[in-house]
Amino acid sequence: MSGWRAGLVGIAVGGVILATGWFLSRSNGEPGSTAGTASPGAVVEVDESIVLACAHVLIPACDSAAEILGVASQRWRPGDPLPEEGVLVAPAAELPAGSDSPIEVAASPIVLSGWRTRWQLLERECGAVDPGCLARLLGSSWSSLGGSDSWGDVKLGLADPTRSESGLLAWATLAPELGAEGLAGALRLSSTDDATLMAELVQFGDSRADVVITTEVAVIGQFRNAIDRGDGRLELAYPAAGPWATYAAVGNGRGADDLIQRLLSEEIAARWTAVGLRPVGGLVGQAAEGMGEAGERSAGPDQTTREELTSVWEDFT
């Protein structure tokens, strides 16, 4: 990584440290905390009966928003129903069937990420790490790229596209370059969703996967944690073009519409950018600032392409 980039990543990591520290100081993921602090000195009473439910990767963002909104925060898993009273924010394609008029509230580009030392060797080989670079080098021995024998081969991590929208978008980004045969011997980490993928990448240090393709927000969510694992730094790069994961809100019960509108406020946007999410309106996540420009946002795959992609994946696995 070049010096300017390293510095900017440092700034980004610092931002995430602040955000994560704040997050960890809360109630450790227990749903429904009793009170929160919106800003110093201003205690917002929490109405436990109104819930902001969020997909896994959005938990930090939603805990943060729920604190401002004075509602309970809950994790939502695909297949769970809408909250009885409140709002669900999840990948648009994973919302429960029949969800009325979902409103896009945030997005996250599909990015490539990997452990710093190994990433630098990929950059040396390819110039920039992109899907084409991975297609060429996945499965190669690290020793042939100037790395250590003990690193084994270049290994990939990807969320399961049959279970995760972000996984499908990541696979859509990579598949045209790689093909199913390229996965053989290279795919070493496949998880239920993007947040789990990144958590597993960090849990195992740099031993399980060297590079992943997933959402920007999932990668940024693990920047700080990576400092203590593997070779201590994660790198990130944007494909020149590709789909973005979009997160939509749907409401249920009293006050839902109002809650959704408040999710679109600048106050919430500021919190979300701090954890690497891109709220609608074009704000770049603070945590992502300086890591380069996201590539051109293209439309996600159509239904036929989705079916082809999942079919190829299922054949492989």
Place this chain on the structure above:
Amino acid sequence: MRFAAPIVAIAVILSACVTGGDEPSVTGDGSPVAVPSGCTEVPAHVSSEKVTLLSDLAERFNATDPEIDGQCVAITVYRTASGRGAALLAEGWPEDGSAGPAPVLWSPASSAWGGVLNERLAQAGQAPITGDFRRIMLTPLVLAMPEPMADALGWPEADIGWSDVLELAQNPDGWGSVGHPEWGPFKFGKTNPNFSTSGLSATIAIYSAATGSTDPLTLADVESPEVVDYVRGVEAATVHYGSTTLTFLENMLREDLNGRPLNYASAVAVEEVSVIAYNRGDPADTGEASTPPKVPLVAIYPKEGTLFSDNPAFVLDAPWVDDVSAQAARQFVDFVVDDPEIQASVLAFGFRPGNPSVAIGEPISRTNGLDPSQPETELQVPDPAVLAALIDSWEENRKSARVIILLDISGSMQDQAGEGFTKLDLAKQAVDSSLDQFKAGDEVGLWVFSSELNGFDDYLELVPPAALSGNAATIRETVAGLFPQGGTGLYDSTAAAVAAVRDTFDTTRINAVILLSDGVCDDAPGDCDIQPLLSRLASNERDPVRVFTVAYGADADTEALRAIAEASQARLYEAADPRTIDAVFEQVVSNF
């Protein structure tokens, strides 16, 4: 898919070998399970290394008065070995309470066991019951080596791996090849992969190293003559096998405290957490005050790659698990994984946190001989068919054994053991069925002892050691014809059997005696002094004959048998209840 593939084949092996594990399901601290009146018990069955930790965490969780839909719930923790848990869940959890209540939450040492279970269920036409899971904590398999020996190989700067083990094992100069002839040959400790998660991981790692690749093993790899040669070379250095790494660590610690830290084993394949426990002087991780070893172990993360024990928490999707219990179990898992303070306590136990937001810190540090930035490559559990072939191949290519089974046939063996069987009846059945665990090339003999069976000798050789392929039937017939008689000439018989093995010591084999006794030496006074026997066994460094002892029944002289086992750097097994002898004998034979 490959990385998530269930271990099919080992299921077959484990169903035979692990169901009778030596770790019965008990509450975490041995105390009665306390479930508040009116609360729903949510049983969690966990592998032994984390039972203390999770018992404590369950207590803390229960103290929060958890409720699901208004129903009070309480987590209870039971110790169940990983393989045994998989076998019991596959065969149908016993309804008689002998294994505790059926689990809602199951946490084996490795997520590979979830695959084993699902595959076994599939073979029986049943739906899978393990799916998505969260990891409570992790620990990688390492080569634990006394620090001076690791230093001699260039640790910590040098990349060290299985190839170095092979080189040392095959070099006739042993440690002399790296400037330390005083350390003798390279001696390796590794558990039996049919019984132990770390043994299975080590076996996969050795086969992978033999291929020179980190790609998942294939059938062609396992059958390759070059790979087989490599595996044989590493296995040839093995001192013995066994069902638990604790045997190795306890023997190493005893030798260390006796001033012979480099005597018993040069390296053992264990989990990283075990290195920490050993260096505290508490290899069983009892938490009690202990004397640390004079020479600590350091962890070598094999340069060819290694595997993790990832301690998954499976909330079972089983017919006996209702929604309230499942939700309670999930809430408990979230409590354990999400709370940074709790995950920091996982670290204190020597495990790597499952929650990535908790930094890896003390005691996983270089000052303790560990490297938190390692391993650099994780190996994968191979496909089921490959794993089956690998286990078969290991059985064939492991170090062979040369064993005398020395059986007590004293008069007390005719005592009733229940259901119309005498103690000798059950011991005979155990010996008979244990023969299937040996491989055809193992040399096995049968001796018996009581008093004055052969002139003045208290022992009698009934079947001399020979390849089991030729004498299994003879041993079975002979055993079937045994009957109880006389007293217990324990020590001179043991000494004679050890001498017989030593006289024909075979350096290419594990040379051992299996001694089963139900009583106290009642020989002539001079012949019941144990010290000469212990001295002889302890001076057995050049041609070590291991004496694995079985204290059989309530009246066995456990202390004497323990002393004999420890003097020969082997292990005592206890079968106080004669009805457990079959399972105990399986454990004994796992050393070969």
